[in-house]
Amino acid sequence: MLSAQDKLNQRAWSTATAGRDLDYNEVYTDEGERVALELIRQEVRGKPILDLGVGRGRTIPLLQPLTNDYRALDYLPQMVEISRKRHPGVQVELGDARTLIGLPSAHFGLVQFSYNGIDAVRPSERSQVFSAVRRVLAPGGLFLFSTLNLGGPASRQRPWHLALPHTRDPLRFAVRLVRSLAWAPVHVARWFNLKRHTEAGDGYAVAPLSAHHWSLVTHYTTLERQLAELEREGFGRDAVVIENQQGRQLKVGDDTSPVDWFHIIARRADARPPR
Numbered sequence: 094m095l096s097a098q099d100k101l102n103q104r105a106w107s108t109a110t111a112g113r114d115l116d117y118n119e120v121y122t123d124e125g126e127r128v129a130l131e132l133i134r135q136e137v138r139g140k141p142i143l144d145l146g147v148g149r150g151r152t153i154p155l156l157q158p159l160t161n162d163y164r165a166l167d168y169l170p171q172m173v174e175i176s177r178k179r180h181p182g183v184q185v186e187l188g189d190a191r192t193l194i195g196l197p198s199a200h201f202g203l204v205q206f207s208y209n210g211i212d213a214v215r216p217s218e219r220s221q222v223f224s225a226v227r228r229v230l231a232p233g234g235l236f237l238f239s240t241l242n243l244g245g246p247a248s249r250q251r252p253w254h255l256a257l258p259h260t261r262d263p264l265r266f267a268v269r270l271v272r273s274l275a276w277a278p279v280h281v282a283r284w285f286n287l288k289r290h291t292e293a294g295d296g297y298a299v300a301p302l303s304a305h306h307w308s309l310v311t312h313y314t315t316l317e318r319q320l321a322e323l324e325r326e327g328f329g330r331d332a333v334v335i336e337n338q339q340g341r342q343l344k345v346g347d348d349t350s351p352v353d354w355f356h357i358i359a360r361r362a363d364a365r366p367p368r
């Protein structure tokens with residue numbers, strides 16, 4: 094059953110604004126994603142690949158040419174339709190990352206959940222995603238996903254923190270400034286409205302995200318908590334972590350305060366620790 098958070102986020106992703114925002118990333122969302130894919134490309138080439146939360150199909154040209162067993166899924170029918178239309182012949186299905194119903198066990202060499210898609214899931218259901226992904230991964234298979242940093246700038250942002258537009262063109266500057274001032278009251282009202290869905294605990298929070306004019310509620314985590322969660326869920330201790338902006342590798346203890354989100358490459362461990 095869909096949670097109130099699911100319904101809210103699905104409504105946000107169905108808007109024309111979100112469509113434009115998602116299409117803005119023509120190839121990679123950021124340097125970190127490019128570096129992460131570069132690191133795993135050789136290892137996953139020729140193996141079955143599953144692309145979760147495929148959205149409007151941005152990642153299809155990045156992964157589908159690597160294999161002749163590529164499947165994508167999304168829980169929004171509209172996203173499935175758009176991806177199929179843009180990429181005829183590619184297998185794109187309706188499905189939920191928390192269950193992965195109908196997908197074979199121990200099959201995929203790579204499962205991807207890009208652009209912080211996993212953060213749309215309620216904290217109480219996040220474990221279901223790791224569990225389902227682990228089930229469909231072949232032994233030693235990789236899970237590549239990104240997740241928002243609790244201590245980063247995206248998490249500290251508020252709709253009343255107005256920044257001056259970055260342009261030297263005076264006309265553009267004026268247009269952007271007027272637009273940003275016009276949106277400000279809407280953003281603030283949305284932020285207060287979304288606060289009903291927030292929660293916080295040790296090393297994590299569920300809070301509004303500025304994307305799509307402050308219309309999403311997402312999960313944020315510390316790096317330490319994310320790595321511990323992976324280990325608990327049956328992934329190896331040796332996950333590779335890459336920050337989004339410059340694609341630098343991070344380890345526990347590094348300063349993560351400038352990092353909006355982490356790209357994580359986690360390997361399915363042989364055994365799952367006892368619960």
Ligand SMILES: C[S@@+](CC[C@H](N)C(=O)[O-])C[C@H]1O[C@@H](n2cnc3c(N)ncnc32)[C@H](O)[C@@H]1O
Binds near residue numbers: 210
């Ligand atoms: C931020 S968009 C990213 C789209 C695309 N992967 C990209 O990188 O451009 C997140 C996508 O994940 C999908 N999504 C979120 N939660 C999901 C779930 N539990 N199961 C399947 N898809 C989900 C949403 O419908 C949305 O299309």
